[in-house]
Amino acid sequence: MENRPFLRSALAFYTALFIGFLYAPFVVLGILSFQAGPEGGPQFPITEWSTYWYEHIFGLTPPSRIAPLPIGEAMIRSLTLAFMTMVTSTVLGTMTAQAFRRRFKGSGFVFYLVVLGMIVPGVLVGLGLALVANNLGISRAWWGTAYVAHVLYTFPFAFLVMLAIFNRFDRSVEEAAWSLGVTPMRTFRKVTFPLIFPGVLSSMLFAFTLSYDEFPRTLFAAGADLTLPLAIYGTFSVEIHPNIFAFGVLTTLFSFSILAVYGILMSLSVRRAKKAAIQEDIQ
Amino acid sequence: MDASRGNDVLPESATAEEGVKTESGGGDSSARRITAMLIAPGTIWMLLFLVVPMLMMVYVSFWTQKTFSIEPTLTVKSWVAFFSSETYFAALLRTIKIWLIVLATTFALGYPTALFIGLFIKNKTVQTIVLVLCVVPFWTSFLIRVLAWRPMLGKEGAVNIVLEKLGLIAEPIEVLLFTEFSVVVGMTQIYVVFMVGPIAFMLSRIDPSLIEAARDLGAGTWRIFRTIIFPLSLPGVVVGAIFVSVMVLGEFATSAALSGRKVNLLGNIIVTQVGSLKWAFAAVAGVILTAVMAIVVAVLLRFVDLRKEL
Amino acid sequence: MTAILELKNVTKRYGGDTALDGLSVTLEANEYISLLGPSGSGKSTLLRVIAGFEKPDAGEVLLEGRSLAQVPAYRRGIGFVSQGFALFPHLSVFENVAFGLRNREDDPLQDAAELRRRVDEMLALVGLSDLGERGIDQISGGQKQRVALARTLVADPKIILLDEPLGALDANLRARMRVELRRIRQQLGITFMHVTGNEEEALAMGDRVAVLDSGRLAQISDPDSVYNRPQSARVAKFLNCYNMFEGRRDEGGAFHAGVSSFACSPGAAAAGVYCVRFDKIRVVPLQGLSEDGGTGVRATFITSEYAGPRITYFFRGADGKVLEVEYHLSHRRPDEFAVGGDYWLSWSPDEALVYFQ
Numbered sequence: 001m002e003n004r005p006f007l008r009s010a011l012a013f014y015t016a017l018f019i020g021f022l023y024a025p026f027v028v029l030g031i032l033s034f035q036a037g038p039e040g041g042p043q044f045p046i047t048e049w050s051t052y053w054y055e056h057i058f059g060l061t062p063p064s065r066i067a068p069l070p071i072g073e074a075m076i077r078s079l080t081l082a083f084m085t086m087v088t089s090t091v092l093g094t095m096t097a098q099a100f101r102r103r104f105k106g107s108g109f110v111f112y113l114v115v116l117g118m119i120v121p122g123v124l125v126g127l128g129l130a131l132v133a134n135n136l137g138i139s140r141a142w143w144g145t146a147y148v149a150h151v152l153y154t155f156p157f158a159f160l161v162m163l164a165i166f167n168r169f170d171r172s173v174e175e176a177a178w179s180l181g182v183t184p185m186r187t188f189r190k191v192t193f194p195l196i197f198p199g200v201l202s203s204m205l206f207a208f209t210l211s212y213d214e215f216p217r218t219l220f221a222a223g224a225d226l227t228l229p230l231a232i233y234g235t236f237s238v239e240i241h242p243n244i245f246a247f248g249v250l251t252t253l254f255s256f257s258i259l260a261v262y263g264i265l266m267s268l269s270v271r272r273a274k275k276a277a278i279q280e281d282i283q
Numbered sequence: 284m285d286a287s288r289g290n291d292v293l294p295e296s297a298t299a300e301e302g303v304k305t306e307s308g309g310g311d312s313s314a315r316r317i318t319a320m321l322i323a324p325g326t327i328w329m330l331l332f333l334v335v336p337m338l339m340m341v342y343v344s345f346w347t348q349k350t351f352s353i354e355p356t357l358t359v360k361s362w363v364a365f366f367s368s369e370t371y372f373a374a375l376l377r378t379i380k381i382w383l384i385v386l387a388t389t390f391a392l393g394y395p396t397a398l399f400i401g402l403f404i405k406n407k408t409v410q411t412i413v414l415v416l417c418v419v420p421f422w423t424s425f426l427i428r429v430l431a432w433r434p435m436l437g438k439e440g441a442v443n444i445v446l447e448k449l450g451l452i453a454e455p456i457e458v459l460l461f462t463e464f465s466v467v468v469g470m471t472q473i474y475v476v477f478m479v480g481p482i483a484f485m486l487s488r489i490d491p492s493l494i495e496a497a498r499d500l501g502a503g504t505w506r507i508f509r510t511i512i513f514p515l516s517l518p519g520v521v522v523g524a525i526f527v528s529v530m531v532l533g534e535f536a537t538s539a540a541l542s543g544r545k546v547n548l549l550g551n552i553i554v555t556q557v558g559s560l561k562w563a564f565a566a567v568a569g570v571i572l573t574a575v576m577a578i579v580v581a582v583l584l585r586f587v588d589l590r591k592e593l
Numbered sequence: 594m595t596a597i598l599e600l601k602n603v604t605k606r607y608g609g610d611t612a613l614d615g616l617s618v619t620l621e622a623n624e625y626i627s628l629l630g631p632s633g634s635g636k637s638t639l640l641r642v643i644a645g646f647e648k649p650d651a652g653e654v655l656l657e658g659r660s661l662a663q664v665p666a667y668r669r670g671i672g673f674v675s676q677g678f679a680l681f682p683h684l685s686v687f688e689n690v691a692f693g694l695r696n697r698e699d700d701p702l703q704d705a706a707e708l709r710r711r712v713d714e715m716l717a718l719v720g721l722s723d724l725g726e727r728g729i730d731q732i733s734g735g736q737k738q739r740v741a742l743a744r745t746l747v748a749d750p751k752i753i754l755l756d757e758p759l760g761a762l763d764a765n766l767r768a769r770m771r772v773e774l775r776r777i778r779q780q781l782g783i784t785f786m787h788v789t790g791n792e793e794e795a796l797a798m799g800d801r802v803a804v805l806d807s808g809r810l811a812q813i814s815d816p817d818s819v820y821n822r823p824q825s826a827r828v829a830k831f832l833n834c835y836n837m838f839e840g841r842r843d844e845g846g847a848f849h850a851g852v853s854s855f856a857c858s859p860g861a862a863a864a865g866v867y868c869v870r871f872d873k874i875r876v877v878p879l880q881g882l883s884e885d886g887g888t889g890v891r892a893t894f895i896t897s898e899y900a901g902p903r904i905t906y907f908f909r910g911a912d913g914k915v916l917e918v919e920y921h922l923s924h925r926r927p928d929e930f931a932v933g934g935d936y937w938l939s940w941s942p943d944e945a946l947v948y949f950q
Contacts, residue, residue: 004504007402011399012465015413018396021472022420025431026439029423031530043434044441092325099321102314113329117526117581120333123550124569128336131343150330155325165345170681175646177672178666179692180748181309184317187667190696194683206775212293213425216550220557232426236540248427255422313665 004112033246038064042240053246065243070231077142078228085150085211090204095160097166120155122216125149130220149217154210158203165199197269205262298340344566353562361563378548382531387528393478401486409494417476432469436460461543469537478523485519521587528579597622597784605638612638614808625778627787627799635808636788638708640754644673672750674758678741680729687725687741694747715747735766752784792832804828826948827868835868836916851912856942857887865949871919871942877937889939892916894930
């Protein structure tokens, strides 16, 4: 197919347009976040370029009729929640995927049960959990019901990532460790885990970003204290101001920095493996 | 002399096909015990926090709805109310309609891109880079991304300004925003990547020599696409369709943000009902949504073995 | 000689396929046994069952008289060197060898000096003294092989199983490692069980050679017996040095295979396989031949393959079958044959092996 130059260029052009379509909202909110404030609205044209709305987020502007975004505590809650979710779902995902390396009765059932967590719409998960919590007299909270709901969502992703990693994993190194008299438990710690670590990192990244941005599950499950997406959702019903766009830009940058940390950890783990080989012997 | 070298047929091939290997670091019973211990936490989590709540939802849909509370007296009143209400039944139909439209648009918009990424980009690194480029927008908060369509599609939005400047329209088009159209646009933009990914993955696995051979036999580009490329990409299409379906069917945020609460989907019904503490009614809508979803996924899964494709 | 490892009626099935079919064999202490079998004969499965990676469906494995049925792989004290070496890619050569000593369940070695002494000693034994700090991706295939061996040896196993240990090496290295493996084994006095699909390797390495066929033991004896007196036509076939003719013996003591017939020991009429080793055949030009060239077949020369110490000539028989003739060049010069020319391939009937069903 690659020797069809016209088709090739046409598709390349289309793909460029397509990527433009994907990025359009981001470009729009990037531009509008520099709208003049506090009078400028969340629409074109830009009356005057300014960083007013960025200052507004951090409370650096003089008080105006536009209330600051209620994000401070929500953000801390969201980060904490994302961290808790990340750890739990990665542990669960790794354990379950490890079990799947052996054929066992009922593996099909467990597989679909876990995958169900990413298939069932968030709004239903939230509704169900809220109903159960209400009837048991448990008060809903971001660190309780919402946390549980987030893990339901991210655990399947972690599980699938680890399953893919284990599928490519050469089990003969584990057998080699056993035949040297090392218990399976210690073999996992000393051989398997270091080798699957990149996969663990990926599933952590997945879980963190999914949880951080999770909205439909959280809506009914979070209770009185809001997470970040809920706080943003709260601004929907009221009037929208460009501060939400400025905030969007900031969160995107924040996401990129997490991605960068992931990238660094990843390359470090690769390099460390090589370095350990050289260093441990010099001392 | 080396012809006979190679693995004994059995252990390797028998296991590679299954994707699961037999193993016994210890005896058989201890291996079973370890497996049970490994799957227990995840399985219990899913059963307790997903399956039980879903069953609870079915149960509550038959409870009696009082003004601000529900009582565990069984009744079908909420069910009758749902199906006899014009609004709610329309929401069900609208959900199905929007789902089908978004399924079609994500496929139509996504397939050519997947084709380019999976088949025309030969370099694996470039392939990954383009795919990552498609995923990057996901690092912007989903809700804010949806909101950004408002200044795009509004009466004084970017699209209208551009079209007016180009002289294509005299008056700004008003139906762009706060209509089903804007909801479809927003959803397509958000979910199309879930269609592109699986299709591109399947396409990149096609053996180029297959296409080469077909061309040598004199098959034209269209014929090659129709008889080789498209059939081989179908599992990807199905997986993509599953992704898009499960996400669109449960949607409510996009329609809330981009329809000015005019386009109500089943998800929106649930949210409003919960907002006014009509739990039993919300549960009915939830059960119906679950049923629709189960049918859609079951039908799609008939075409592809999810466990194998992943 | 004392038995160190004993297999009794071991059977292993995968779904409907039987990999091991009631296999019994005994390994002596301090011997090098090579296990020859074509792919699919169950030889890798056998090693995995002994090592404890697979559980037999029936039968039992005894190590020093003790049943291993309830003993997991990590408590067996059986070393295992796999075909791909299975080195720990995240550890250095030194750490690979030290891994077992450091991490084993039974009496892990914590003393750094002692650890270093033991590992260095082992690295010296396999000739890798200077490479301890190298990473696994920084050494050659042959060196990896030695690391894998050192890692196994340092754990002081009672027996070492080697699964096609030379398969991943090039020919040159393979020849060197054969000698090395035998030297190391003799020095340590441990039993080695070496699985291979290569008949030459099996014969060269083993004090005894076991031939495996479809999950059963076809023959086990010293290499000379296996080579000169294979117990069955199938064993002869695996050895890859016999021309084989399927046919029938009549009461008169003649063996008929297609258009040819050969002299044969007299006996009752029976179907069978007539085998003549490649190097037992003389090639005589048809022109110079008296009426009767003795036992043999008429064949057309196709081509030859020169391999230093020996040369193999390929002929096509009357029925289209390819026949091989091997000359050992230590005793003679290679002959020149005309391509497409007809020759008489003759042998002494005493040298032929005939197997009846």
